[in-house]
Amino acid sequence: MKFKLIYPKWNKLPGQTTFNLPPHGPVVFAASLPEYVDISFTDENVENINYDEDCDLVGISMMLSTQVKRGWAIAQEFHRRGKQVIFGGISTMLHAEETLLYGDSVFLGEAEGRMEDVLRDWERGELKKIYNFMNNHPDVTQVGPARRDLYKKDLYNHKGVQMVDLFHASRGCRFSCYPCAVSYLGGRSFRPRPVEKAIEELETIDNNRLFIVDNSLAQDKQWEEELFKAMIPLKKQWISHTIDDDPKILDLAAQSGAWYVYQAVFDTSDYIKERIKRYHEHGIAVEGTILLGLDNQTEDDILRLIDFLLEINLDLAEFTVLSPFPHTKAYDDLVRQNRIFDHDWNHYNAGQVVYQPKHMTPERLQELYDYAWETFYKDESQEEKMFKLFTTVMLREMEKGTYIPRRRELVNKSFGKDVVRNFAN
Amino acid sequence: MKPLLKETVEIFDFKGLWDVHSKCGLRIMQKDDKYIIIVSELYQDNPGTSITQATCSLAKQVCEAYSLPKEEIVYIEHNPDMNSKLSFYDEEFYLVTFGLNNDNFSNPQWRQLTTAEIKDFFNDENRN
Numbered sequence: 077m078k079f080k081l082i083y084p085k086w087n088k089l090p091g092q093t094t095f096n097l098p099p100h101g102p103v104v105f106a107a108s109l110p111e112y113v114d115i116s117f118t119d120e121n122v123e124n125i126n127y128d129e130d131c132d133l134v135g136i137s138m139m140l141s142t143q144v145k146r147g148w149a150i151a152q153e154f155h156r157r158g159k160q161v162i163f164g165g166i167s168t169m170l171h172a173e174e175t176l177l178y179g180d181s182v183f184l185g186e187a188e189g190r191m192e193d194v195l196r197d198w199e200r201g202e203l204k205k206i207y208n209f210m211n212n213h214p215d216v217t218q219v220g221p222a223r224r225d226l227y228k229k230d231l232y233n234h235k236g237v238q239m240v241d242l243f244h245a246s247r248g249c250r251f252s253c254y255p256c257a258v259s260y261l262g263g264r265s266f267r268p269r270p271v272e273k274a275i276e277e278l279e280t281i282d283n284n285r286l287f288i289v290d291n292s293l294a295q296d297k298q299w300e301e302e303l304f305k306a307m308i309p310l311k312k313q314w315i316s317h318t319i320d321d322d323p324k325i326l327d328l329a330a331q332s333g334a335w336y337v338y339q340a341v342f343d344t345s346d347y348i349k350e351r352i353k354r355y356h357e358h359g360i361a362v363e364g365t366i367l368l369g370l371d372n373q374t375e376d377d378i379l380r381l382i383d384f385l386l387e388i389n390l391d392l393a394e395f396t397v398l399s400p401f402p403h404t405k406a407y408d409d410l411v412r413q414n415r416i417f418d419h420d421w422n423h424y425n426a427g428q429v430v431y432q433p434k435h436m437t438p439e440r441l442q443e444l445y446d447y448a449w450e451t452f453y454k455d456e457s458q459e460e461k462m463f464k465l466f467t468t469v470m471l472r473e474m475e476k477g478t479y480i481p482r483r484r485e486l487v488n489k490s491f492g493k494d495v496v497r498n499f500a501n
Numbered sequence: 502m503k504p505l506l507k508e509t510v511e512i513f514d515f516k517g518l519w520d521v522h523s524k525c526g527l528r529i530m531q532k533d534d535k536y537i538i539i540v541s542e543l544y545q546d547n548p549g550t551s552i553t554q555a556t557c558s559l560a561k562q563v564c565e566a567y568s569l570p571k572e573e574i575v576y577i578e579h580n581p582d583m584n585s586k587l588s589f590y591d592e593e594f595y596l597v598t599f600g601l602n603n604d605n606f607s608n609p610q611w612r613q614l615t616t617a618e619i620k621d622f623f624n625d626e627n628r629n
Contacts (some may be wrong), residue, residue, distance in 0.1 A: 172519070184519055211521045211549060252544050254589050264548055372588045405589065408553035412578075412595050412611035 078114050080131035084150055085120040086142040089427040093458050096121050096491045098232045100242035100289055101165050102137040106223035108187035122231040122491050127153050133198055134159050138167040141424040148178040169261055170402050185209025188218040216267045221277040231492040236482030241283040245274045246290050258291050260403040266295040271302045278310055284478045288316040300325055307332035311476045313469045321351055326358040335469050336361035344384040352388050361465055363392035369441050371434040378444050382451050392461050395448040396426035515562045517550025525552050536569045541579040552578050556597055557606040571601055594619050
């Protein structure tokens, strides 16, 4: 049985450095397919879709709201060729009602242990319109290892440098943060993978650099401690979201190769300043994530926040404007107040204002967002700051004996395309 | 401000989107010939859909569970105070008005209630 798995492309934010990382959702899903299935994977961000490739069933895996319209269009192309299409993934769950209009079937929830039955239905010509496993989670021990063998690895290489591989160590979230839908998607309890299972998968990854994509590892200290301890011998270098602000955890994280973490900077408090300092004291760099446009921010607050960022030695900063994704409290609040004016999911990219902010016009918030990027990177560009981080990791790898030089044969390629070099006179 | 609604009378189990098991706080009061339904969001204690995402379906499920006439309800969504430093988790009340088609609620419209309006509801309740 030939299954064509597709990850739709989306428009990247203008003015920002584009890196195409190997997508995680599709290869995690692929691991849940029975062994007899022959999978062909296409990430449309790095290669074109061959609509005429021989296949029996098409799966479209979507993570972002900015992918859904493209995913629906792809499904229509396959329908024209008489193929059936099943949708799954995070943004399928966020936009399920609309996606139902375009798919022969929509899979909601986590796929481990479910796909044998789905494919049996398909073979009998009885594919259901909805497979609903929301909040009916499989045993987390069934998760992984992801099918990274499906990647065309050279397409995730920029000028000879391999991009990080993605990995997840847990599911669900016990927090219900204002702009976030993870607790809706994965349930409101934290479900860590057994450490030995996580390590078993990490050992299979042929890459010394990882992005651990869990939205917060800081949910169970004992597990976090055990995970980091077990990771030390692997000598990987890794990026993650927040980790616990505890000296023992930070020390273990550093020993296990914490390269940099994403840390939300939501105010100008000493708490934030100290927190970033503590990461730095452990040799862990920090990329600040700064959400603009919340109802408690005036123009002055945003301007003060930007000044503050320049004082606290962030290694990188990523600015976003609030995108009210469905199934978040932000969305509920703005819907009730009738403040969402743009319902085009392509604009829900965290860089475009789609709602009426409380203390300013949408246009002014958009200007402040642009100003934030420009101001933070005025003296040293994003590429220069990234290069510094990259140098740090190379030096560490050289010390540990794990450094792999860039691949010379790919220095003129970037994500599968030829690099156009503009030499000055 | 001190929370106006400190406790809910009961926890109501309902079917959220995609029939996901969901929970909310529920308080029903009678005022003249109207039934005032106050549903409270439980955040971390709600395993499923929020009261706002499920609004039409939840209103119907409450009416049917308590045999309340759908034309005679005043429906209020309540976000309890979460003792958060963030203002998004302050206590809020929204009056929801619906259309009623074939016994189903539709086209919800929300209006945030003022403190005075909310106090009115509770003062009346205390007098009963």
